Amino acid sequence: MEYCEWTVNPSFEGERLDKYIVQMNDEWSRARVQEWIRAQLASVNGQARKGNHRLKAGDIVSLKVPPAVEPEIHPEPIPLDIRYEDQDVLVVNKPRGMVIHPGAGNYSGTLVHALLAHCRGELSGIGGVARPGIVHRIDKDTSGLLMVAKNDLAHQSLAEQLKDHTIERxxxxxxxxxxxxxxxxxxxxxxxxxxxxxxxxxxxxxxxxxxxxxxxxxxxxxxxxxxxxxxxxxxxxxxxxxxxxxxxxxxxxxxxxxxxxxxxxxxxxxxxVLGFTHPRTGKRIVLEAEWPxxxxxxxxxxxxxxxx
Missing domain, CATH: 3.30.2350.10 (Pseudouridine synthase)
Structure with missing residues (x-):
């Protein structure tokens, strides 16, 4: 279980506890945070409080984040427009309307479901069960090129290139x-x-x-x-x-x-356009996909x- 603690900045004086916690992490939804508060996993100055509790500057907000339960995801034979593939990397031209990975309201038909069927287990495990091979994302209604790592070595290399701003996008x-x-x-x-x-x-x-x-x-x-x-x-x-x-x-x-x-x-x-340095060969690969x-x-x- 992850433990988080924050000291309330004066700019958040009077903010609700649930809204404050949501703003501390982009990945947490308000509904999820409210579940944690009802389970008394959040406290203010060491005392459990309700979500509508108003904070004061200097308050110490603590939160115990329970471990995520990974959903079970099954492969689905969804056609993919593959623009590059080898033993390490796959680049797909994602259509508009396709969601990258499973989440609230999207439990099937995602790119991850399609990748599981196409790659048959040959995907990096760094992203976890819900995001195998996913190095970066584009929005549901944005089309175009997306790179996928087929093993952890490739994933680490591509993630480092993203961090160093050497990926061309x-x-x-x-x-x-x-x-x-x-x-x-x-x-x-x-x-x-x-x-x-x-x-x-x-x-x-x-x-x-x-x-x-x-x-x-x-x-x-x-x-x-x-x-x-x-x-x-x-x-x-x-x-x-x-x-x-x-x-x-x-x-x-x-x-x-x-x-x-x-x-x-x-x-x-x-x-x-998507350009990257191949994780294994060091060769520069630049791909381009026509407009939809x-x-x-x-x-x-x-x-x-x-x-x-």
Whole structure:
């Protein structure tokens, strides 16, 4: 059982205990934290409290985190668009709409289920039962290239490359509005949105550094095609950063306008280029995946200038 302890900062004066704990770790949902509090695994100054207990500056909040129970996952023969594969690494072109790994509400049909069937046990175990071979992630409604480790040696190497920012990741994105400058860098920390735990936001408390470089590739009447290159890999990073500079992604159901006038389901974001150094051979591998059909159609619509 993991033990956590925090001293309440003055900025959290008056915050509910359950909301405070949720903000201490991006991976914990409020429902899960409330279960732990009901089980009296959380305390304030050594005394168990309810979730609605209001905190004071200087309070000592303690939490005993029970070990996670890994779900049983069975292989599913789901077709995969594989762009590279050898004994160590697999790169798949993930379609829009596919979830990476099992979680709340997604207990089948994920990339992990498909990988288990395709690789037949030859996957890194570092990610645990629920995330075998998964080195990095892209959102459900983002399409494109994703690398998978087939053994622990490959996993450790690829994870280290991500940490050292030597993995090349270029995304194509269509955003609302016309960006006037050709190049830019968004250097703004990202953390959980305090008003909505399902969203991320640019905030300066309980956040992590995030850097996105972008280049304009083409401008349209009311939209822009950009290439985004990640220096860091935070949850929803490109989506949050483009919204932050006033150009949310077209079709984004979370960070974009409420009404989407374009015929695309989900954000117009595609992981187009992926480059890495092979864990065993040291050879540099760079792969590119064409846009999915819905983004090609969006491009033709914007290019024709017939959309009003």
């Amino acid at each position: 270029m995304y194509s994105a269509f955003v609302h509005g016309v960006i006037p400058h050709d190049h830019g860098t968004v250097d703004a920390p990202i953390g959980r949105d305090k008003k909505n735990r399902q969203r991320m936001a640019v905030i300066h408390q309980n956040s992590k550094p995030a850097v996105t470089h972008f280049s304009v590739r083409e401008r349209f009447r009311s939209a822009t095609l950009v290439e985004c290159r990640l220096e860091t890999g935070r949850t929803h990073q490109i989506r949050v950063h483009m919204k932050y500079i006033g150009h949310p992604l077209i079709g984004d159901p979370v960070y974009g306008p409420q009404k989407n006038p374009y015929a695309i389901e989900g954000q117009a974001l595609h992981a187009q 059909e819905d983004m090609e159609k969006l491009y033709r619509t914007l290019k024709s200038k017939s959309f009003v």
